[in-house]
Amino acid sequence: MIGLVSNGYGEDAIAASMAQAWAGQADVVAVALVGDGAHYVRVGVRPAATFPVLPSGGFVRSWRQLVGDVSAGLLSLVFRQRDAIRQAFTGVDRVVVVGDVWALMVTRWAVGRPVWFLPTAKSHRFMRHSWLECWLMRRWCERVFPRDLETADDLRVAGVSAEYVGSPVMTVSPPVDTVPVGPRYIGILPGSGMKRMPIWKK
Numbered sequence: 247m248i249g250l251v252s253n254g255y256g257e258d259a260i261a262a263s264m265a266q267a268w269a270g271q272a273d274v275v276a277v278a279l280v281g282d283g284a285h286y287v288r289v290g291v292r293p294a295a296t297f298p299v300l301p302s303g304g305f306v307r308s309w310r311q312l313v314g315d316v317s318a319g320l321l322s323l324v325f326r327q328r329d330a331i332r333q334a335f336t337g338v339d340r341v342v343v344v345g346d347v348w349a350l351m352v353t354r355w356a357v358g359r360p361v362w363f364l365p366t367a368k369s370h371r372f373m374r375h376s377w378l379e380c381w382l383m384r385r386w387c388e389r390v391f392p393r394d395l396e397t398a399d400d401l402r403v404a405g406v407s408a409e410y411v412g413s414p415v416m417t418v419s420p421p422v423d424t425v426p427v428g429p430r431y432i433g434i435l436p437g438s439g440m441k442r443m444p445i446w447k448k
Contacts, residue, residue, distance in 0.1 A: 248272050249338035251331060251353045253279035253345040257366055258286060261344040265291045275338065277331050279349055295330035297323060324352060331356035347379045350386060360388035370397040380404040 248268060252261040258278055262285035265274045269290070276286050276293045280303075283293035300318050302311040335341060335357055343353045346367035353361055363383065368375050371394060375383075383390050383406045390408040392398045401408035 247338045247340075248274050249331075249335040249341045249357075250274060250276040251279060251341070251343045251345070251349055252276070253349040255281060255285070257345040257349075258283055260364065260366065261342070262286045262289045262291065264342065264344075265289055275334050277327075277334055279327055279345070279352065294334035295327075297327060297330075327352050328356045347375075347382060350382065354386040360386060362389045362391070363387045364391050364393075365397075366393055368397075369394050370400045375401065375404075377404075380406055383408075 250261045250265060252258045258281070261276065265276060265286065266289040268274055274291055276283065276291050278286065278293045278296045280297065281299050283296045286293050300320060300323070301314040331353055338357075341353060341357050341359075341361040342364070343350050343361050344364045344366060346365065350361070350363055350365075363386075365375070365379075365383075367373075368379075369392070375397075380401065383401070384404075387407065390398075390401060390406050391411055392401060392408055393413055395410045398408045398410035
């Protein structure tokens with residue numbers, strides 16, 4: 247049995263694609279830490295637990311946003327997330343976390359053993375992992391699968407058991423043959439904070 251934890255709309259999409267790939271090969275139980283986990287439902291996996299979106303949307307970039315989240319129940323939410331993961335993952339053989347180090351922290355706290363980690367939030371191309379994040383990955387992760395080769399190389403230098411096996415974001419993008427043929431189109435690839443992929447005709 248495989249346990250999946252994700253903490254965002256884009257992260258849910260990546261984790262759901264993994265669940266879909268494992269269909270028929272392994273039982274999957276999922277926990278969506280942010281939002282309703284709609285991507286899981288679309289591939290036939292009903293999340294064992296879902297949670298409300300806090301005012302910051304999961305992107306705390308200032309003290310004001312942190313205070314807003316705490317006022318909205320952040321502290322109690324973290325304990326509920328931990329308990330939900332602990333209960334849902336009873337008997338799970340492999341735990342996979344898709345998201346950022348915060349999701350990794352909550353999951354590791356809940357399961358108490360090393361996990362597999364897809365750190366989708368950061369890349370050494372534009373936002374490098376801090377020394378603290380690298381230290382936590384060394385301690386808490388059995389395997390780490392970064393989003394690009396440069397990040398994997400840098401994490402290995404930092405002592406993290408990292409391997410690049412492909413871009414999880416591009417893996418869940420629509421197949422090329424679903425894009426209309428004819429006039430020129432511009433596609434916007436969504437990040438974790440976007441809820442759809444708009445395509446505008448030129």
